[in-house]
Amino acid sequence: MNDFLFYVIASAVALLSLLAVTLPNLLHGAIALVGSFFATAAIYIMLQMEFLALAQIALYVGGIVVFMLIIILLTNDLGVDNSLSRVSAGRQAGKGVIIAGLIAALCIFFTSNPSKLLHDATRQAAPVSIDEIGIRLLSTSNGFIVPFEVISLLLLAALIGAVVLSRRENKTEEKEKP
Amino acid sequence: MMPSSVELYPVNNFIGDIVRSIFPQPAAAVINGLLALLSLMALVGSLGAVLIFLERKVSAHFQLRFGPMRVGPHGLLQPLADGIKAIFKEIIKPAGADTFIFFLAPLLPVSAAFLVLAVIPFDHHLQVADPAGGVLYVLGVSGLSILGILLAGWASNNKYSLLGAMRSGAQMVSFEISIALLMLLVVMLSGTASLRGIVLAQEGTIFDWWIFKLPFLGILAFIMYLVASTAELNRTPFDIAEAESELTGGFATEYSGISFAMFFLGEFVNMFVAACLVTTFFLGGFHAPLLGLPLLDPLLKLIPGFLWFFAKAFLIVFLYMWFRWTFPRVRVDQLMYLEWRIMLPASLILLMLSGLFVAQGWVG
Numbered sequence: 001m002n003d004f005l006f007y008v009i010a011s012a013v014a015l016l017s018l019l020a021v022t023l024p025n026l027l028h029g030a031i032a033l034v035g036s037f038f039a040t041a042a043i044y045i046m047l048q049m050e051f052l053a054l055a056q057i058a059l060y061v062g063g064i065v066v067f068m069l070i071i072i073l074l075t076n077d078l079g080v081d082n083s084l085s086r087v088s089a090g091r092q093a094g095k096g097v098i099i100a101g102l103i104a105a106l107c108i109f110f111t112s113n114p115s116k117l118l119h120d121a122t123r124q125a126a127p128v129s130i131d132e133i134g135i136r137l138l139s140t141s142n143g144f145i146v147p148f149e150v151i152s153l154l155l156l157a158a159l160i161g162a163v164v165l166s167r168r169e170n171k172t173e174e175k176e177k178p
Numbered sequence: 179m180m181p182s183s184v185e186l187y188p189v190n191n192f193i194g195d196i197v198r199s200i201f202p203q204p205a206a207a208v209i210n211g212l213l214a215l216l217s218l219m220a221l222v223g224s225l226g227a228v229l230i231f232l233e234r235k236v237s238a239h240f241q242l243r244f245g246p247m248r249v250g251p252h253g254l255l256q257p258l259a260d261g262i263k264a265i266f267k268e269i270i271k272p273a274g275a276d277t278f279i280f281f282l283a284p285l286l287p288v289s290a291a292f293l294v295l296a297v298i299p300f301d302h303h304l305q306v307a308d309p310a311g312g313v314l315y316v317l318g319v320s321g322l323s324i325l326g327i328l329l330a331g332w333a334s335n336n337k338y339s340l341l342g343a344m345r346s347g348a349q350m351v352s353f354e355i356s357i358a359l360l361m362l363l364v365v366m367l368s369g370t371a372s373l374r375g376i377v378l379a380q381e382g383t384i385f386d387w388w389i390f391k392l393p394f395l396g397i398l399a400f401i402m403y404l405v406a407s408t409a410e411l412n413r414t415p416f417d418i419a420e421a422e423s424e425l426t427g428g429f430a431t432e433y434s435g436i437s438f439a440m441f442f443l444g445e446f447v448n449m450f451v452a453a454c455l456v457t458t459f460f461l462g463g464f465h466a467p468l469l470g471l472p473l474l475d476p477l478l479k480l481i482p483g484f485l486w487f488f489a490k491a492f493l494i495v496f497l498y499m500w501f502r503w504t505f506p507r508v509r510v511d512q513l514m515y516l517e518w519r520i521m522l523p524a525s526l527i528l529l530m531l532s533g534l535f536v537a538q539g540w541v542g
Contacts, residue, residue, distance in 0.1 A: 027279060027332065034325065054311040054318065062321030062354075069328045070347055073340070130310040130371060163518050 006046060013039040026072050034065050051130045187307035189214060194303075214306040218295055222288070222447055227257035229446040232492075233499055240503040267435035272335050275432070279333035284437040286326025287444030291451050293319040298454045299374045301464045301484040312373040313361050316455065317354070320410075323448060324350045327412075327429050330441070334432035342428025345418055345510060352517045353409040359525040360403045363532050364388055364459040367541055377463030383470045387462040391541065395532055400460045402525060404494075407452040408501055409513070411445070415505035416513055453494035454487075461490045 016036035023029040037060045044053035136143050188194065189210040197213070198206045231246070231254070238245025246253030271280055294316050296306040309315055324347055331343020365371050367388055368379035380387045389400045409416040430441050457463055464483030468475045508516070535541050 025276070027276070027329070031279070031282065031329070050309055051311050051314075054309060054314040058314045058318030058321075061325075062318040066321055066324050066328070066347065066351060069325065070344070070351075073328065073332050073344065159522070163522065 002046065006043070009039050009042050009046070012036075013043065026075070027069070030065060030068055030072060033068075034061055037061050037065070049128070051128065051133055187309070189303075189306075191303040214296075218292060218306060221295065222292055222443075225447055225450050226443040227261065229450060229495065230260070230442070231257045232495070233446070233502075236496065236499045237503050240500075261439070264436050264439035269435040269437055270432075272432050275335045276333045279329050281437065283326045283330035283333055284433065284440035284444070286329070287323040287448060288440055290320055290322035290326070291444060291447040293322070294451045295447075295454070297373055298451070298458065299377050299463055300487050301482065304464075304484055305374060308372055308374045311371045313365055313371045313376075316373075317358055317361065320354070323444065326444070330433070331429040334429070336432050339429050339431045342431070346412055346429060349412070349416065349418070349513060350410050352514065353406045353521070356402065356406040356517065356521045356525045357410060359522075359529055360399055360406065361459065363399055363525075363529050366529075366536055367391070367532060373458050377458055377465065380462040381465060383468045384462070385470075387460065387465075389460040392532060392535060395528060395535070396460070399525075399528055399532075400456070402521060402528070403456060403460065404497065405516075406521060407456065408498060409517070411449055411452055411498070413445075413449065413498060414502040415508050417507060418510050418513060449498055450491065450495060453491040453498065456494045457487060457490040461494075463487060463490075 013036050016032045016039060019032035020029045020036060023032060037056060041053040041056045044050075044056060137148050138145055188207075189197075193213065194210050197210050200206075201209060234256070235245045235253075246256035249255040249259050271277065297309060297312045297315055299305040299308070327350075328343050328347045331339045331341075331346075334340075364376060368376040370376060370379065380391075384390060387396075389396045392399075430438055433441060464487045466475075466478040466481060466483070466486050468478060532541075
């Protein structure tokens, strides 16, 4: 049951990601991207990585894709088919063979050779609760308090910058008015 | 590997128990999930009718009219008639519109509402799923309705639609910041990001609800959340996205028939979802409004929790409607001024102050 579900979702991820990069219309590509983000979140849920799934949806679907859409909507000639110049079929096939070979080699390496690395990784990746993540982020002894604070400072600076920018615009508008 | 018999979000109420007693485990999990989703669909469908009828009646009474009166007693069957009319109307696609996006866009706001309803705790065990990061989920999924509006505006191939969509996108994205900060405040007070946990943290009398718990701060946060959510819902006084005198109908200009009805439904169900979130965050969710009186409290406790929940949610819905029929529409620049110069600094200060309260242990 679970394995079947995994294959369905994984093929959806693969298909939607492929569509996201190959569709000639940028907006269609963006929609395919949203779909693949959701499917990836579903895979995280299957792995019991609940927080990762929620963060994926909140950050990518709720934030980044919306901004991408706004930027795409501001570009010209959207409906026009401006696909990239075609690469010759032989070259594409060559690249495909190389990538497929690499992926196959990796798969064979990890499945035939049950290395200690892989086992340790899977054991460590046991379900992590949102509380543990929060404590780990903010603890001073064994956590990520310094990067966390640096990032929050950066974000605060960006926020204040946005406020300052919008303020200046308001003033010039008021001056222009008679 | 995850064992296949485990339900990630088990249904804990008596219906779930009955299903589990009849069917073997893997099937029971699937049936429980399907039942939960079906009940949500029924809720969304019936809510749309109820809310549209309510809006028409409330607006009519604010304007000293009766509103719909002809179809059924007091016009009760009017939503049904409207629904049938919408289904049988022709859907006109403008020339040069992008077919796929044009028909996809109306579905997104309703799906956002549907997905958020899945984590709302209607009663102690009346909740489809309770993820530990429920607040994050709510924030992320509500992005879908912004997506729907942006895509609708672009796909209509019409300047008014695109203008309306861009205004609406800018508005929703900016007010989402305030909403997120105020949600963070509630999460900080409750010590959990699960919606059920937030409700359970407000257990006790009416003075344990977050709106009254913090002296003055709670009610301020409540009012700011109401303002920000009204703006995010694109409702008057913040409905500049579809200001009909300037933009004819905003992003929905080119839509007709059932695809317009889907936008309409999405808007109304999203209003109810926002009201549910206000109820969960500030008004104690499914808890009865106990006053600490020895005689009255047991009586109030007799009423089941989901009735309290719906009563509170519809009270907030009535507030939203009251706003709509009382205040005039603001201008675009006034709207942005409100968010970036007033709401954002205010919510940051509020967050800091309540952080101080929590750190000092002044909150329960």
